[in-house]
Amino acid sequence: MNNPSPLEAIRAKWKDHPAVRSAAGELTNMEDDLARLREAEDPEERKAYRLLWQRAAHQYWELVWSLVEARIDAEKLPPEALTFDDAEKLAINFGVLSSKANVPNPHFADELDQPACLDIYQYGRLTDFLAENYALLFGKPYEGPQGGTTREEKLARFASDLGATEQRRRLVVSMVLSRCGFITPPEVEEMLSHLEAHLRIHTEVEMRTRRVREADPSDREKIHENSKRYELAEHELLISLERAAKEIETFSDPELQKVLGLHDRTRFLANLEVHVRNEAERWKTRVEMAARKHKGKGVPALKGELREAFNHKKEFMTLAARSARMDTSPLNVDTGKPVGFKQAGEIMMDLTPLDPDMLRAPRVRMYGIPKVILTPGRGLGVYDWTDNSLLIPQFSPYGGVLKSFCFALGAFRWDNDEDRVLKDSYGLIKENRDKGIRALQESFCQDYFIWMSKERRGYRVLPKETSKWFRVHFKKPA
Structure with a gap:
């Protein structure tokens, strides 16, 4: 016996909930026609399919919200946490309803329980966004995204990595400078001790x-x-390492760069550690502010607030598709592998060091590091300033998933340019002088993608004036 589709499982589970029953029923009624018309070649049938597909997308959003309401209304009192089963996650997070409504994709089931990466960013999906906002609005505890890592785990990991890197630096620096006559071992020891003892506080001062x-x-x-x-x-x-490179014949420039790389690594890890500690404080502040703002509100009013946040996120997901000139429906029609937490983590931690000032933006100090939310559908990544999040569609157009992440980070950089240092000077580049606000941002995101993916790695692709502008305004990686 075949397992029921997500849509069938949802209909069976929530058959007594009117809103879920209605939305799921509408989608079920469309399934056969969607399957029949999907590969149609007749122009009229293609037109009918597009109209039906748009209706299905609308009903999908109604289904998602009805599932949220059903979860909240399941008992007399709102639950302690907003959770979803696997069938609901497949529908909400991946836009999967059935083999008739969607093109079958075997990869989604593998992504259901994938853990998030242990790094500076918080990764989640649409269900995690809903669960976090529910916790804030209803005053419930929130343990973080499902499959994510806790702040304590991150801090322990970064502290361990930092300690190991400092030990390696100490060993190498002591060995190199012991061969030099201009500095004594006690002076080397004092220098290294100061670096280790005061790195974190220096990082906090910088931030x-x-x-x-x-x-x-x-x-x-x-x-x-x-x-x-x-x-x-x-x-x-x-200064000592540069002098040693001149005095010690076997201490070549590549060896010097390796030692400097270890030192830069300590600073990078300290930055991660401080950022994660700050996130704990910011979450506490958000909880306190939400409690004051929503004090005394009843369940219907709180659900209305959650619906508003959900609708807002839906608009940004639509924007992600439109910016890539792709279908705005969140329902899946792709057979490839969607971007998952592992790939997202690898890309984010590859791109972050290439733009060192990205996490020093004023908004990061105020609101923290942006969250990364993987969303159903297709398109290019966008930045949602209202909750400081990067939205990455699970499928990307030409240019691949790296382009999607770069577009989201580019939008983050552009939106954080509150003093217009980037906007005004970028608009003066010859190719950009006649562009409107929207076109200028799109050009910046495209150039930022090329800068991060090509020029930072030594390839010269951008026009000369544009490349020079990026070299002036974007700090060189350590």
Whole structure:
């Protein structure tokens, strides 16, 4: 006996819920015609299919919301968490209803329980977005995206990696400088100790964290003193290594770059650690603000707020498809492998070091690192400024998934340019002078994609003036 399709399972489970029964019933009634007309060649039948496909997309959104309502209304009191079973996840997160409504794709089942990557970003899907907003609105605990890693796990991982990297740096630097006469072993030890002891506080000073901004005058003075100690030790390290490269014949430039790479790695890991610690504070603040804002509201009003957030996210998902000039329906018709958490993590951690100032934007200090939400449908990535999230459709057009991520990050950079340093100067480039606001942003995202994927890796693709502009405004990776 064949397993029921997600749509059949949903209909059977929620047969007593009017809204789910209605939306699922409408979609079931369309299945046969969708399957029959999908490969039609007659122009009239193709037109009929497009109209039916649009109706199905509308009913899909109605089905998703009705499932949210059904979950909230299942008991007398709202549940402690908004959860969904596998059939519901296939429908909500991947746009999969049945083999008749969709083109069958064997990859979705494999992605259902894939864990998220353990790195600086928070990865989730549409069900995670709904669950997080539900928790904030209804004052419920939220443990993070399903399959995600906790902040404690991330902090432990980054701290362990940082400690190991510092040990490697200590070993290599001590070995190299022991062969030089201009610095003594005790001086090397003191320099390395300052680097290890004061890295985190120096990172917080650079990032202007809340701890630094709100410190008492006496504590602030001590914080800046320790940060200065790190700066002096770092300066001494760099000068000493450059001098060693000149004095030691076997310490070639490639060897020097490896040591500098270890040092840069310590700074990168410290940045990750501080960012994750800040996220915990920001979540606490969000919970407190939501509690004050929605105090005294009843369940219908809270559901209305959640519906509004859901509709807003739906608009950005539609924008992702339109920006790529692709079908806006979230229902799946692709047979390839969708972008998953593993691939998303690899791409994000590959791109992040290529744009070092990206996570130093003012909005990151205020709202944190943007979340990465993988959404059903197809298109190019977009940035939703209202909740600081990058929306990545599960399927991308020409240029592949890397282009989708670069477009989302490009939109993030563009939207964070509140002082218009990038916007105004980019608009002065010859090719951009007659472009409107929307066209200018689209051009920037396209150029940002080429810059990150090609020029950062040594290929010269952009026009000379545009390439020069990026070199001026985008800091070179460490």
